[in-house]
Amino acid sequence: MTTAAVEQAAPLRSDMMRGFRAVAPLLPGVIPFAMVTGAAAAESGLPLAHSLTISWAVFAGASQLTMLALLEHDAPVLIVMLTALVVNLRFMMYSAALAPHFKGLPRGRKALFSYLLTDQAYLLSLPELAGAEKTRGMRFYMGVAATLWVVWQLGCTLGVLLGHGLPPHWRLEFAVPLSFLALLVPALKTRPALAAAAVSGIAMLWTHRAPAHLGMIIACLLGVLTGVVLERRRT
Amino acid sequence: MNTSPAMLWLTIFGVGLGTFALRASCIMLLDKFEQPPWMEAALRYVPPAVLAAIISSSLFIEGEVVRVDVSDPRLAAAACAAVVAWLTRSLFFTIAAGMVVLWLLQALWGMA
Numbered sequence: 151m152t153t154a155a156v157e158q159a160a161p162l163r164s165d166m167m168r169g170f171r172a173v174a175p176l177l178p179g180v181i182p183f184a185m186v187t188g189a190a191a192a193e194s195g196l197p198l199a200h201s202l203t204i205s206w207a208v209f210a211g212a213s214q215l216t217m218l219a220l221l222e223h224d225a226p227v228l229i230v231m232l233t234a235l236v237v238n239l240r241f242m243m244y245s246a247a248l249a250p251h252f253k254g255l256p257r258g259r260k261a262l263f264s265y266l267l268t269d270q271a272y273l274l275s276l277p278e279l280a281g282a283e284k285t286r287g288m289r290f291y292m293g294v295a296a297t298l299w300v301v302w303q304l305g306c307t308l309g310v311l312l313g314h315g316l317p318p319h320w321r322l323e324f325a326v327p328l329s330f331l332a333l334l335v336p337a338l339k340t341r342p343a344l345a346a347a348a349v350s351g352i353a354m355l356w357t358h359r360a361p362a363h364l365g366m367i368i369a370c371l372l373g374v375l376t377g378v379v380l381e382r383r384r385t
Numbered sequence: 386m387n388t389s390p391a392m393l394w395l396t397i398f399g400v401g402l403g404t405f406a407l408r409a410s411c412i413m414l415l416d417k418f419e420q421p422p423w424m425e426a427a428l429r430y431v432p433p434a435v436l437a438a439i440i441s442s443s444l445f446i447e448g449e450v451v452r453v454d455v456s457d458p459r460l461a462a463a464a465c466a467a468v469v470a471w472l473t474r475s476l477f478f479t480i481a482a483g484m485v486v487l488w489l490l491q492a493l494w495g496m497a
Contacts, residue, residue, distance in 0.1 A: 175477040195386035200393050207401035217400060224387045227396050234400040238407055240435055245411035247428045250420060252412050264409035269439070273432055324459060324487055325480050327443035328466050332479035334436040335470035346430040351437035355451050358442065366438050373434030378426050 165286045169293020172274050175332075179325025180270075180298065181305045182316050186323060187211050188309020194218045198310070205306035209299065210268070213237040216363060232362065239367045244272040251279040251287065263288075266295035273333050342384070346377030458490035 184205075191201035196218065208214050213234040220230045244267055252260055271294045279287035309315055316322055338344045350373025357365035357372075388396070420428075444463055445453050454460070466483030473479065 172476075175475075175480055179480065196393065197390055200390070200397060204397050207397050208404055209401075210404055213400065213404065217396065221386055221388055221393070221396070227388065227392050227399075230396050231399045231403065235403045235407065238400075238404045241404065241407040242410050243428070243431045243435070245408055246415070246424070247431060249411040249415045249418075253416055257413065260413050261409060264412045265405055267408040267412075269435070273436070276432070319491075321459075321487060321491070322484075324462070325484060327440050328463065328480045328483040329476060330436050330440050330443075331463060331466055331483070332470050332476045334433060334440060335467055335479075336474050337433045337436065343430060343433045347433035347437035350434040351441035354438045354441040355445060355453075358446050358451070359449070366442065369438045369441075370431070370434045373437060374427050374430045377430030377434065378423065381426055381429075 165289035166293035166296075169275070169278075169290040169295075170297050172290070173270060173294045173297050176270055176325075176329045177297075177301055179322065179329050180301055182320075182322035183211055183326050184302050184305020185309035185312070185315040187214050188306035189312065189314045190215060190218050190309075191306075192310045192313045194222045196221065201310045202307060205303055206299075208234070209265070209302065210238050210241070211302075229362075236367065237363045240269075240370065241267055243370070244269075247276065248272065248279065251284065255288075263291065263295070266292075266299055268295065268298050270298055270329070271295040340381075342377040342380035345380050346373040349373045349376040458487055458494070461490060462487035 188201065188205065191204060191214070192198075196204070204214055204217070208217070216237050217230055217234045220233060225233075245264065248263075248267070252263055255263075271291060274294050275287065275291040278290040281287055334347060338347060350369045353369040353372045354365060357368045359365065360368055386393075440463075444457075444459060445451055462483045465486045466479050469475075469482040470479040
């Protein structure tokens, strides 16, 4: 069989497995983070049913934690909702980046892919989806995204039921920023990319003071702008 | 927590639906849409910008305060991890290196 024929004969599962294998190194960081998020829900005074629902209804750790913090301080419901959505604004950027690759798919599948979208699913799948074989890229995406969803639900539920995370002095949550660092370094292939990261990272030190958690999206936009401007300058 | 359970449900599902809307926005609505070149360029820089912002926030920002503390073992661990990332391009080794360095520094200096 030629290489092409062998690739075509590859079972449906193998691309999803590649996705799973790609996300596997990140799981030791995601699990503690999920447990901490679940435990925070339980400790905040949120009723059990609510604590168990938020992890799949919202499915976004940073905003879940933000919501809990605000609710603990009895912030008005509207403020809690708007702030959480601001924290999640970056998902709109991810949606814009992935939209061309999911064009033409049935609405149900698009909805599923959308629901499962996370930072890691986006970052790990982007190169695969940009490749020539769309179906393989999509199965890879499902491998990453579905794994993360299951692990997130298990971790949060465990955290809620135990009421605490893993031993805090193990600092396992540090694996999450480490995993982002692991993804950042190879992404710094060009000077505009390096500048975009530098501007965004440094801007964050000031913009974090912005109200309603707008700091991150502002820092990101400044970084993106820097990248685009520098890229234009070269051509 | 003084918010009523009913209002809590509203909040949770409100954020849930809103977040889904953000996630689905371009994927589900922009089917007939051709991306202009500037958007393609802009999206190219989303990964480095987002990653840098998240990392910066995790390492240097604690609540409301910016803390660039050179003696923080996490910074040294992150620096080592960055070098490993550059050398190996491996998620596994980068994370492992960072955690090992962190644990070593914590054990050696008794730092938390």
